[in-house]
Amino acid sequence: MDKNKMKHLPHKTIERLSQYRRALLLCHAQGQTHIFSHEIAKIQHITAVQVRRDIMLIGYTGTLRKGYNIEELIALIGRILDTDEGIKACVVGIGNLGRAFINYFKGKRTKLSIVAAFDNNPNKVVKNFCNTETFHIDELERIVKQKGISIGIITVSPEAAPEVTEKLVKAGIKGILNYTPKPVNVPAHVYLEEYDMITSLEKVAFFVKTHSE
Amino acid sequence: MDKNKMKHLPHKTIERLSQYRRALLLCHAQGQTHIFSHEIAKIQHITAVQVRRDIMLIGYTGTLRKGYNIEELIALIGRILDTDEGIKACVVGIGNLGRAFINYFKGKRTKLSIVAAFDNNPNKVVKNFCNTETFHIDELERIVKQKGISIGIITVSPEAAPEVTEKLVKAGIKGILNYTPKPVNVPAHVYLEEYDMITSLEKVAFFVKTHSE
DNA sequence: TTCACAATGTTAATTTATTAACAATTTCTT
DNA sequence: AAGAAATTGTTAATAAATTAACATTGTGAA
Numbered sequence: 001m002d003k004n005k006m007k008h009l010p011h012k013t014i015e016r017l018s019q020y021r022r023a024l025l026l027c028h029a030q031g032q033t034h035i036f037s038h039e040i041a042k043i044q045h046i047t048a049v050q051v052r053r054d055i056m057l058i059g060y061t062g063t064l065r066k067g068y069n070i071e072e073l074i075a076l077i078g079r080i081l082d083t084d085e086g087i088k089a090c091v092v093g094i095g096n097l098g099r100a101f102i103n104y105f106k107g108k109r110t111k112l113s114i115v116a117a118f119d120n121n122p123n124k125v126v127k128n129f130c131n132t133e134t135f136h137i138d139e140l141e142r143i144v145k146q147k148g149i150s151i152g153i154i155t156v157s158p159e160a161a162p163e164v165t166e167k168l169v170k171a172g173i174k175g176i177l178n179y180t181p182k183p184v185n186v187p188a189h190v191y192l193e194e195y196d197m198i199t200s201l202e203k204v205a206f207f208v209k210t211h212s213e
Numbered sequence: 214m215d216k217n218k219m220k221h222l223p224h225k226t227i228e229r230l231s232q233y234r235r236a237l238l239l240c241h242a243q244g245q246t247h248i249f250s251h252e253i254a255k256i257q258h259i260t261a262v263q264v265r266r267d268i269m270l271i272g273y274t275g276t277l278r279k280g281y282n283i284e285e286l287i288a289l290i291g292r293i294l295d296t297d298e299g300i301k302a303c304v305v306g307i308g309n310l311g312r313a314f315i316n317y318f319k320g321k322r323t324k325l326s327i328v329a330a331f332d333n334n335p336n337k338v339v340k341n342f343c344n345t346e347t348f349h350i351d352e353l354e355r356i357v358k359q360k361g362i363s364i365g366i367i368t369v370s371p372e373a374a375p376e377v378t379e380k381l382v383k384a385g386i387k388g389i390l391n392y393t394p395k396p397v398n399v400p401a402h403v404y405l406e407e408y409d410m411i412t413s414l415e416k417v418a419f420f421v422k423t424h425s426e
Numbered sequence: 427t428t429c430a431c432a433a434t435g436t437t438a439a440t441t442t443a444t445t446a447a448c449a450a451t452t453t454c455t456t
Numbered sequence: 457a458a459g460a461a462a463t464t465g466t467t468a469a470t471a472a473a474t475t476a477a478c479a480t481t482g483t484g485a486a
Contacts, residue, residue, distance in 0.1 A: 007423050011416070012473065018415040022394055036433070044396055045405075048433095049475060056435060064433055064482045080419070087418045096313035101410055103309060108411060112418055150421055153414070175421040177413055181235055183257055191420040192258075193413055197314055198321060200390055200406055201366070202231040203224070205300045205325055206293070207404040208363055208388040210220050225443065249463070261463095262445060269465060277452045277464055429486085439476070446469070455460080 006058075006080055013054045014081070019044055020054070021077045028070050036067035082111035088149045092164050093156030094119040094134060097179055101153060106130050114153075116143050120160070137167070144171040151175045158182040219271075219293055226267045227294070232257055233264070234290045241283050249280035295324035301362045305377050306369030307332040307347060310392055314366060319343050327366075329356050333373070350380070357384040364388045371395040 009017075023043045027035055037055070038048035055068065060076050062068040091098045094117050105114055119125055120137040128134060135143055143149070152168040154161055154176065161180040168176060175191040178184055186192045222230075236256045240248055250268070251261035268281065273289050275281035304311045307330050318327055332338055333350040341347060348356055356362070365381040367374055367389065374393040381389060388404040391397050399405045 007426075010472070014416055014419050015412055018412040019396075019409070022409075022411070023396075038433090045398075047475070050473090052434065053436085053474085062434060064480090065484095067433075081415050082418075083422050087421065089414065089418075096309045096316060100309035100313055104410060105414070109415075112415065151414070151417055174425065175417040177417050183232075183236075185258075189424070191417055191424060193417050195408070195413060196232070196235075197317065198235070199228055199231040200408060201302065201318070201364070202294050202322075202325065203227055204364055204388040204390050204404055204406050205295075205302075206227050208300065209296050211402070211404060212387065213220075223443070251463090260445070263443090265464065266444085266466085275464065277450090278454090278462075279452095280463075427486100429484105431483085431485100433482090434480080436479085437477085439474100441474070442472080444469100444471070447467085449464105449466090451462100451464080453460105453462085456458090 009057055009080070013057055016044070016046070016050075016054055017058070017077050017081060020051070021074060021081070024070050024074050024077075028074060033070055034063075034066045034068060035070055035073075037062075039067070078111070082109075086111045086113065087151060088113055088115045088147060089151035089153055090114065090116040090118065090140075090144065090149045091132070091153045091155055092118045092137070092140070092168065093154060093160070094121075094124040094129065095155060095157075098153075098155035099129060101155060101179075102130050102132050106132075115147055115149060118143075137164075140167050141171040144168075144173060149173065151177065154178045154180055154184070156180065222270060222293070226270055229257070229259070229263075229267055230271070230290050230294060233267070234287055234294070237283050237287050237290075241287060246283055247276075247279045247281060248283055248286075250275075252280070291324070295322075299324045299326065300364060301326055301328045301360060302364035302366060303327065303329040303331065303353075303357065303362045304345070304366045304368055305331045305350070305353070305381065306367060306373070307334075307337040307342065308368060308370075311366075311368035312342060314368060315343050315345050319345075328360055328362060331356075350377075353380050354384040357381070357386060362386065364390065367391045367393055367397070369393065 020040055023040060037051040040051045041048040058076060058080060060073060091102055091114055102114055102117060114132055117129060117132050117134045118137045118140050125134045125136050150173060152173045154164055156164050158180045161182045161184050165184040169186055169190055176186060178194045181196045181198060183194060233253055236253060250264040253264045254261040271289060271293060273286060304314055304327055315327055315330060327345055330345050330347045331350045331353050338347045338349050363386060365386045367377055369377050371393045374395045374397050378397040382399055382403055389399060391407045394409045394411060396407060
């Protein structure tokens with residue numbers, strides 16, 4: 001697809017493309033070759049129109065009676081979400097959440113990989129975790145530059161978040177995913193995404209509450 | 214505020230209210246008594262207008278030259294997000310992520326609490342974790358009913374997600390927060406929120422990629 | 427062959443969310 | 457006391473996201 005258009009894909013479409021791919025990979029692994037928009041929709045709990053619209057936006061065309069070719073669609077989503085060289089990320093904070101992330105991500109994607117993990121507690125740096133090399137936080141800048149890491153995932157305690165962010169920015173990171181409840185500040189050229197588990201839980205609680213009133 | 218209006222608060226406003234409260238609690242703990250919309254905005258990386266609009270929607274009014282009374286605002290957000298009796302949640306899957314959630318949530322809120330954790334591995338059920346009682350998954354239905362748990366947080370492996378969901382629904386749960394990459398199906402009366410870490414990371418990667426092209 | 431069906435692709439309409447604009451008002455300064 | 461500055465509250469405008477509507481087109485059945 002046209003690179004110019006690619007930049008203007010809506011945020012929500014990007015998120016869904018990632019999810020489509022995940023579902024498609026699963027179907028592909030099971031030997032399925034084609035899929036209809038309403039099948040994807042069912043899996044993702046959204047409407048078939050939305051699926052077709054997203055796919056239209058990325059410029060792919062299915063066949064009328066067989067739906068979308070799964071392999072082709074996976075490849076195209078890859079061309080949009082991935083880069084040829086691959087993107088490297090690191091986890092900062094080897095606690096439960098950091099470990100969950102590394103463990104969970106292991107071997108899932110080829111073009112996006114977690115190549116290092118950092119912690120300030122020397123006890124947590126003694127050995128590799130799930131094939132991911134671990135380092136002391138003081139080595140962050142050196143390792144980030146040496147390995148060409150462009151994304152940092154923050155899973156430290158909230159108090160440590162600002163300091164860690166600063167270190168990451170200083171090391172030249174391009175994007176940050178902050179799992180701390182403390183919002184952090186980054187310069188404009190760094191893309192920031194924040195997620196807080198408590199907010200999600202409180203949201204669920206709110207809708208549970210209002211539904212039952 | 215009027216209960217009728219409360220139901221119609223936008224989803225995004227609900228999320229932000231949760232975040233405002235968190236920030237406000239912090240300010241309050243530091244002895245601050247009032248806060249301006251632009252101060253809240255700065256913390257949350259949003260605009261002051263949005264803050265004022267959200268606060269308008271919940272029917273609160275600040276004072277013109279001092280801003281918002283932090284205690285009052287915290288109390289009001291509490292009346293919207295919380296219930297008098299409190300809401301109980303449980304974690305299913307005592308792996309790294311489940312532990313992270315429990316540990317992280319501990320003591321943060323009074324009206325929303327994680328009162329149980331389940332796992333199918335007996336080795337993980339031997340003792341309490343962070344003051345949260347742990348049980349074998351077979352006890353789920355009994356415990357959920359006994360304790361009046363209304364929210365389930367799924368942190369098991371993707372393969373186990375559908376089965377766990379079914380158990381939770383069968384036990385009468387009202388809301389589910391699914392951290393598995395596998396979308397699950399629930400009946401209409403159960404509120405479902407799903408979050409996938411890989412999608413977030415791929416989104417960051419995409420914007421890092423497009424920014425640098 | 428022809429017709430009905432089931433699917434895609436796309437434009438238009440609608441809804442939801444954000445941002446802009448600005449009146450109103452209190453406090454501070456002079 | 458008068459005027460400037462700063463801040464809220466709210467309506468109007470804009471932008472983003474979703475949904476509806478429908479034309480189009482292969483395919484299979486009668």
